[in-house]
Structure formats: structure tokens, C-alpha cells
Amino acid sequence: MAQVRSLHVSIGMITISGGSLLLLVHNYASSPEKAFIPNTALGILLLIIAVLLAYAGIRRSLSHGRLFATLCLTLSALWCGSGLVYILAGQNVLQPLELRSALIPGLAAFTLALLIIGSVAVIEKKTVLFLIAVGISLACAHQIAGLVAAGFGQSATAANYLLVCLLGVYFGFGRLLSTITHGKVVPPGTSRQSKTGVKTEQNQGCSDVASVGLVMNLLSASILACPLLGVVPTLFVGHVPWLWTAGVFQLGACVLLYRAMDTLGATFYGFAALLKFAEGYSALLTFYGIQTDSPVPFPVVFSLLFFTLALFSFQKSFLEGLYHLFFVAYCIALAVEPQGFFQAGTQGVQGAIFVVSAGMLSLTAYNMVSTSMVPTGSGYFKALVSRLQKITLRAQDKEQHSPYLGYSKYADAEVLGHACSVLAAFAMTATLGDRNPLSVLVLPWVVVAGGALQLLCGSVAFSRGKSLESTVFILYGMMWTVWGLTRYAGLYGETRGLNLAVGIIGFILFNSLVIVAAMFLNLAWFAYALTFQLILISFLLDALGVLPFGYDIGVTILFGVVSFYCFLAHLFNSTFQVPQIPLGKPLIKLSGIGGGSKVCPHLPARKASSVQQIAEIMKNGGICGMPTDTVYVLVAACNRPEAVVKAYNVKKAAQDRPMSMWISSIKQLEPVRHLLSPLLLDFMEAAWPSSISMVIPRGPWMDIFGLGDAAKHIGTPQSIAIRNPDCTVATYLISQVGPIAVTSANPTGEADTTHHNQLYAKLGNKVRGMFVILIIFSVGSSGITLGQVDGVFVMGPPQRTLRPRWLTVRRSNGPHWFLQSGNYS
Secondary structure (H helix, E strand, C coil): CHHHHHHHHHHHHHHHHHHHHHHHHHHHHCCCCCCCCCHHHHHHHHHHHHHHHHHHHHHHHHCCCHHHHHHHHHHHHHHHHHHHHHHHHHCCCCCHHHHHHHHHHHHHHHHHHHHHHHHHHHHCCCHHHHHHHHHHHHHHHHHHHHHHCHHHCCHHHHHHHHHHHHHHHHHHHHHHHHHHCCCCCCCCCCCCCCHHHHHHHHCCCCHHHHHHHHHHHHHHHHHHHHHHHCCCCCCCHHHHHHHHHHHHHHHHHHHHHHHCCCHHHHHHHHHHHHHHHHHHHHHHHHHHCCCCECCCHHHHHHHHHHHHHHHHHCCCCHHHHHHHHHHHHHHHHHHHCCCHHHCHHHHHHHHHHHHHHHHHHHHHHHHHHCCCCCCCCCCHHHHHHHCCCCCEECCCCHHHHCCCCCCCCCCCCHHHHHHHHHHHHHHCCCCCCCCCHHHECCHHHHHHHHHHHHHHHHHHHHHCCCHHHHHHHHHHHHHHHHHHHHHHCCCCCCCCCHHHHHHHHHHHHHHHHHHHHHCCCCHHHHHHHHHHHHHHHHHHHHHHCCCCCCHHHHHHHHHHHHHHHHHHHHHHHHHEEECCCCCCCCCCCCCCCCCCCCCCCEECCCCHHHHHHHHHHHHCCCCEEEECCCCEEEEEECCCHHHHHHHHHHHCCCCCCCEEEECCCHHHHHHHHHHCCHHHHHHHHHHCCCCCEEEEECCHHHHHHCCHHHHHHECCCCEEEEECCCCHHHHHHHHHHCCEEEEECCCCCCCCCCCHHHHHHHHCCCCCEEECCCCCCCCCCCCCEEEEECCEEEEECCCCCCCCEEEEEEECCCCCEEEEEEECC
8 A cells, every 4th residue: 555655646746747847848948929839739738747647636635645635636727727728829719918817817826825835845844845836836926927027038937847847856766766775765855654644644534625625716716806906807718727627626626525524525615616617607708708697596595505504514613614604705796796707896705715715725734734733613513512402413424424225435415416406496597588598697507506516416326325316316417407508508599399398208207207216215305306397397398388487487496495405404414413304204115124214323333432322222122233253143131121022023033043142241140150050150261251152051040130031032941052252342232231132133044144234124124223343253263153053153163074063061960060062064
């Protein structure tokens, strides 16, 4: 793994050096009259370098190289945006004078961003990263000076890139020397990251992804604030590459944050990416002489979504919640000013976002790599909620997003999916009249929010094993994309008739199946699918030319309200454990698992709080699933006889397959010590804790455990099996609840249950809790095998006959006990 991480760092450093060398040659050899490398060729080369840097940054991010990943992704965005600008200039979309106005706002943003990254690097004594970040930051600053004053020249820019190239050569030579000498000679700044450094950065979560997202907010704010400051005349087509680059990178940040199990962060950057695409769309239309107007309902709804998200973001940190409120103000400014992206009020808010984003980037980058954290108010929300007796927060960890069936590396994306449905629905309420469809700012909201982002949410849901949810998001995303492009991209025209209606009828038929399937899930999803069917009907009526006045607006508002309820419910329920916003029961219930039945908790066995939660369930008469070294078992507290009977009935055990008893230590037998033989007790002391079960005769000593009539289900009329497992988690659980009755977690006659998914699929509606991390008992080097004695699982060393081995403790005619071994067929 260390070699793989080193490879990603090497790729990143080589790519940075290659990009710097390219720009060094271009800036040094170019003259004001003629560029040394044609703009189109330069732009394509920069795009290739940006892709390689993005790969190195993402791979390094996944392996916890936080600051280096942030630097790689930031430079990737810089060279991607500038490369696209150079391509536009090479294709004569931009005139030579316009190239200056196109480059300056983006270069200014990256000058500040790289300076911040370099400052954090020098504080943490990462010399090479500091010199690279500051060198390219100064190169951008000198390039701006050369664009503003042609007499300044670009020699200083080339000199800074030369410094970066030399650093790349030094780094490569240092890594090569370290490899040749097997680590004996390591030049300063070229050593691999220590385990302590990796551990420190692992504890900072996904700060590198958040830092890149903040850089993109800094970039778009710079683009929109520069016209207000008079740096550039106005927002125009030359700014589209920067804005859409920011949008693409924020979509990437959204995906990576889902992978980091940060739903709130992923939702925020999904919203922010949507704004970037809308800003770029408005700037693009200026090339065709079209001025866009933003319909009032949409930014109002968007501000409401941002405000809701900001309130819940306070649980992460107080500063993050405040930061999100600036985007609420931005959406309100869009609602107040119809041509918001081009007007002073909106651009002024973006100026404030620029300043705040720079501050947030400094804090996030510093906290990402430093052991001494700058306080951001992360505990205020929890402290406030803890004072409220009727509200309980959920634990914000990766286990919160673990699917009940299957495995996924991504968090749940339903919050963003429903929010996008809200945005697309209220964007459709805009009326076109006689105006050009492109002049109404609807297309990016419908196509990007309703289309692209819902396709992303559908893909995440599919990775989590949610078949219906993924189908719905992908289907609706396709419908929003097709209808948005048809109606709001000028493709629709005045054409009406059956030809248009055929495709919509296909969507209606498919959505009818979705409605039927949603009846088995819950009422909220059923209402969500049913109201979208009403929208599809409005599309059909419009295609046929018989749409009643106001019907489409009414059904889209209805669908938007239902979607907002689902958005709020999923956001609220993922934050609070108690209370919960109801999603409703299924209209049709199936027997077995699902059908809207309450899901038993799946708890990681490595946490003491999980064991305590399972213990409380068992104390209240519940039965739970627990892994052993071979199979999953059902456990019930012996002092709750009704739970023992329930576990026996759940397993559907045959009479010749009774349950066994487990104890945490011989001390739990202290009340009945006088009823047991000293020889037996001495043997227990010598053999336990271990994976050996002892089959001993029954006796009145069992009455002390409170089994009552349930005692008949443990052992046979003549004997029972008892074990003291050699497992910290199991013994801790038993010490909390007392001796437990144990049976295998597979119905009699079925295959063994070796995974919590199998247990949940077979018995999940009858089990009130289960551990999901495998508990490993101490096992000898020869391994273990599994056998049954009177229906009881017994562990022993493997035999040459490949049959299980068991040990029985029997009483002879006298007061003595002896061990008898044998094979079980």
C-alpha cells in the first residue's frame, strides 16, 4: 500500500513538473504579437495534464494524502479552466482583447487559493509543497500583471514555473536515490509520509475534498465579483470554462463526499455545482445576444432548500452553517433581481462569498493537516440538543449509512435526489409566453438538477442495493432531461401530435410499474411516484395540444411539495434518532423481511456502546444475532424465559436439537458451585475460556438462572452443553445480561448462516438486533471445525476422519467425573 501511495505522489509530481515546463516554454518564448504554442494546442495539452493531475489527486485523497491531494486537484482545475479558455481563443470564439478579461478573474482566484495552500504547507513544514504552491501562485500573479500591462512581459511567470520544474527534478531524484539506497539516503522533503502523519490526516475525514469545493466557490465568486469591481466589463462567454470547470469539480466533490459518508457536505456541493452550471449557462447565452431572466419561484424555493440544509449543517460546525447562509442570501438576491447574475446586488453577495470562502479554505486546510485544531464550533449543536429531553441525535459515523443488505462505499443520496425533484418541479412552473425559451433561466435547473444530479443519486442508490429508489431516480432523471431539452431548448416549437406522445406514453407505462412497486415500500414513495405520474400526464396532454390551463403548474407544485416533504424527512431522520418524521407504512405488506416492518439495528461489535445497546434489548426480552468463529447464532437472556422460547420457535428447532448455554466466566456459576463437582469446576478453570463446549448432566443447579419452563429447550432431559467463549465482546455481553441461551441462526434443515445479511434475510423481522462485525474467537493454529451434539454446536480440533470432535463430561456411578471423546457423523 505504501508503494501505491508513493506511485500516486510520483505521478502527481511528474505531472505538475510537466505542466510547469509546458507553461515555462510557452511564456518565455512567446511575444505579444505571436504565441510560441498555438492556443488550441496549448489548451489541449493543459487539459491532458489536468486529467492526469485529477487522477493523482483523487487516488491520493483516497489514501489519505490530504494536502497533496488538495494541491493536485486545485492545479487540475486551474489548468482545465485555462486550457478551455485557450481553446476558445484558438477557435476565434474569443478575440485577443477578450482573452485578457477571460483569464484574469480565474487566475486571481487561484493565486489566492494556492497562496493559502502554500501557507498551510509551510506551517506544517512541508517544504516541497510550499514551494510548488507559492511558485505557481506567483506565476499566476505575474501572468495577471503581464495581461494588464503588456510591457511587463511574461519572463517572471516563466521564472516561477522554472522553480517548480527544478523542484520536480529534485523530488524525482530524491525518490530515486531513496529507492536505490533502500531508504538509507533520503533528501529532505522527499521521504514517504510517516504512519503518524497518515493517522493524523485520516482523523480529519474528507477535508481535502471540502477544500477543493471551497476553492471552486472562490473561483465562481471571483468570476461574478470582478464585473462589479470593474476588473472586467461584464460576464461573458469567456468565463464559461471557469464556471463549468468549477461545477464539474464540485460534482466530483459531491461523489467523493458520498464516499466519505458525508451526506450534508455532498448535498451542499451538489447545490453549489448547480449554481455554477446556471451561471455558466447565462454567460454562454451572451455570445448569442440572449439575456436570461430568472423566474421568481425557483430561487425562492432554492433559498428555502439552502436554508434547511444550513440549519442541519450546524451539527457539523457552527462556521459551516453560517457559511451556507451566504448562499441563502445569494439565492434571495437572484429572486429579487430578474437578471441576477449580471446585476450588482447578486455580484455583491458573490464578493462576500469570495471573502468568506477564502477564510473557510484557510481554516479547513489548516485543520486538515494540523494536530492543533482551530475551533469551528463543532460541538454547539450537540450541546444544544442534549438539553432537550425529547430529542436524540444520531451518531454521525460510517455505520449510520451501512445498508442493511449488501455493502456500499457510499452514503445515502436520497436527500439530494428529492431536493433535485423539488428544484426541477418548481422550475417547470415558469411560463414562457411568446419569449424565446432560452431566455428563461429554466434549462439548467431542469436538465442539471432534475437530470444529471438525479442520475448521480440513482447511481449511488444502486450501489447501496436500493433497486426501486435507483430505478426511480434514473427514470425521472431521464424524463427531466428529455423534456427539459425538448421544451426549454427550443426543440419543441409548435409541433404537437401523436408522434411526440408515444415516448411519453412509454414513460407513463413504466412509471405505473414504479407506482405499484412503491406500494410495497412506504406511503411517501407511493405519493412521490403517483404525483410524478400526474406530471407525465401533463406532458402527454401538452404533446397532444389539449393541456387545460393551469393543470401543469398545479401538478408540478403538488409534486414539488411531496418531494420537499421527502427531502425534509430523510434529512431530519438521518440527523435525529428521536423523533422521526414519518414516511408512512406500505400500502401492501409482504410476509417475511421488508414490507415496511421495523428494521432491527445492525451494530458494530467493536463498540462498547453497541454491546450495551444489544444488552438492553436482551434485558427487555429481545433476541439478537451474534457471530461466532463459524456461524451466526441467536442469543436470548436465560433470565427472560419468554425470549428463550421465542428464540427456540424462531429457529424452528427439532426436539432433538436443543439450545446451549453460554456464560461469561465461571463466576456466573458461583451460586450453584455447591451443586457441582470440584473436579468439574477444576476442569472448567483449566479449559475455559475457549471454543470448547462441555456437555454435562442436567441438575437442579439450572433453576438458579430463572429459566422456568423454558429450561426444557436448553439441552436434553439428560444433559446440556455449556461454554465460556474466548471472546471479549461475547463475554462482555454475557456479563451484562447474565447467562444466555444460544442456538444457530438458521431454521432447522437450512444452510448455516455465515453473514449478517443471511440472518437478516431469514429471520430479520423476528430479531431485534444483531452485530455486523465478525467476532473472532481465539483459535489454535490447526484451525477449528464445527459439529453438533444433541443439536448443540461444539468446537474442537479437526480430525483425520474430517468429522467434528466433541468432548463430553459424564458422571460415573460414583461421585467422579470423566471426559469421553468421540466422533460425530
